[in-house]
Amino acid sequence: METSLKLFSEKGYAALSMRDLSDAVGIRTSSIYYYFKSKQDIFEALLQKAEAMTDALKASFFQALDSSENVACEDFVRAGVAFVTGYLQNEKIAPLLHALESERFHNQQADETWQKMLFSVPIEHEAKVFKMLYERGMIKNQDAEALAAEYHGIEMLGYFSGDIERMAKALESFYNRVFAGN
Amino acid sequence: METSLKLFSEKGYAALSMRDLSDAVGIRTSSIYYYFKSKQDIFEALLQKAEAMTDALKASFFQALDSSENVACEDFVRAGVAFVTGYLQNEKIAPLLHALESERFHNQQADETWQKMLFSVPIEHEAKVFKMLYERGMIKNQDAEALAAEYHGIEMLGYFSGDIERMAKALESFYNRVFAGN
DNA sequence: GTCTATAAATGGATAGAC
DNA sequence: GTCTATCCATTTATAGAC
Numbered sequence: 001m002e003t004s005l006k007l008f009s010e011k012g013y014a015a016l017s018m019r020d021l022s023d024a025v026g027i028r029t030s031s032i033y034y035y036f037k038s039k040q041d042i043f044e045a046l047l048q049k050a051e052a053m054t055d056a057l058k059a060s061f062f063q064a065l066d067s068s069e070n071v072a073c074e075d076f077v078r079a080g081v082a083f084v085t086g087y088l089q090n091e092k093i094a095p096l097l098h099a100l101e102s103e104r105f106h107n108q109q110a111d112e113t114w115q116k117m118l119f120s121v122p123i124e125h126e127a128k129v130f131k132m133l134y135e136r137g138m139i140k141n142q143d144a145e146a147l148a149a150e151y152h153g154i155e156m157l158g159y160f161s162g163d164i165e166r167m168a169k170a171l172e173s174f175y176n177r178v179f180a181g182n
Numbered sequence: 183m184e185t186s187l188k189l190f191s192e193k194g195y196a197a198l199s200m201r202d203l204s205d206a207v208g209i210r211t212s213s214i215y216y217y218f219k220s221k222q223d224i225f226e227a228l229l230q231k232a233e234a235m236t237d238a239l240k241a242s243f244f245q246a247l248d249s250s251e252n253v254a255c256e257d258f259v260r261a262g263v264a265f266v267t268g269y270l271q272n273e274k275i276a277p278l279l280h281a282l283e284s285e286r287f288h289n290q291q292a293d294e295t296w297q298k299m300l301f302s303v304p305i306e307h308e309a310k311v312f313k314m315l316y317e318r319g320m321i322k323n324q325d326a327e328a329l330a331a332e333y334h335g336i337e338m339l340g341y342f343s344g345d346i347e348r349m350a351k352a353l354e355s356f357y358n359r360v361f362a363g364n
Numbered sequence: 365g366t367c368t369a370t371a372a373a374t375g376g377a378t379a380g381a382c
Numbered sequence: 383g384t385c386t387a388t389c390c391a392t393t394t395a396t397a398g399a400c
């Protein structure tokens with residue numbers, strides 16, 4: 001599973017052959033069929049793992065920001081950077097996301113899980129955070145959904161472009177405008 | 183070329199066979215080799231086309247916003263929506279971007295062109311626009327780079343998530359804060 | 365320019381010994 | 383559980399007739 005994740009993310013589903021995989025694992029091709037009934041079966045196990053990761057993400061999101069009573073600009077920026085560099089780009093999650101992204105136009109479930117992991121789950125949480133910040137009187141803007149979309153947009157730009165410094169500056173700029181006068 | 187663009191974007195490079203392609207075009211597989219010396223050759227022609235599209239984009243960006251002397255919120259939102267729905271999602275560009283995205287982890291040039299088209303070129307232009315808006319006294323925020331990153335982040339979120347309505351609302355929210363008090 | 369024919373390699377997958 | 387051996391379909395690509 002580990003090796004298939006690595007190779008699927010590097011080569012893509014169609015380009016990865018069972019021979020490549022068995023060579024990388026150090027067994028014969030036919031031995032793979034003792035554990036998985038087909039190549040598709042391996043990929044589906046991967047999809048399941050990604051689904052599980054998404055559920056896990058849903059549970060543990062942004063705890064630091066969520067529980068804090070006072071949000072300093074540094075915390076705010078740090079939380080955003082941490083999500084991208086510490087989570088999306090970490091060695092466990094990144095290959096999973098790459099494998100999903102490479103197949104998302106040819107595999108509906110890959111697309112759905114990818115969107116869930118990168119967009120719906122985090123945005124839903126972020127909207128809750130902004131709602132909380134409003135209710136505590138820490139920000140004046142009531143539209144938590146729009147704020148979450150802006151916030152997450154900055155994160156996604158950092159994730160896809162890889163320019164984390166620019167992302168951090170944009171988050172800071174965002175913070176200064178949203179928290180201005182509070 | 184048209185058919186290969188369509189099929190590469192739908193199936194991905196490795197999954198598209200020369201047979202699929204020749205069947206779709208209505209000729210025999212061997213006849214393709216009269217025009218292209220290999221499958222890779224076809225994909226590289228596609229990459230070239232994408233590069234040309236990127237150069238064309240660079241030239242014609244956001245003219246409406248660029249030339250206006252007064253930016254109303256509606257114009258601002260409309261320009262952003264137009265870039266995503268009218269350009270990125272149109273029938274000429276979308277398959278090109280999908281083909282590039284599917285291969286970006288296995289093909290460096292695909293990755294570079296994809297990043298250029300979706301991020302560097304538009305952001306560079308958007309930063310110029312915000313700089314202009316500042317110089318004309320229409321906004322108070324001096325950091326055009328950060329504003330462009332925020333603005334483009336919202337667009338990318340709309341593009342990838344497909345939620346154009348949310349994108350429009352976030353752009354409106356962004357406008358209201360950036361242009362507040364001017 | 366398009367075809368038939370075919371080469372030569374690689375693909376996913378199975379049978380059955382150990 | 384892992385192996386050898388093998389099947390058979392499909393792949394990219396070429397040669398050469400028309």
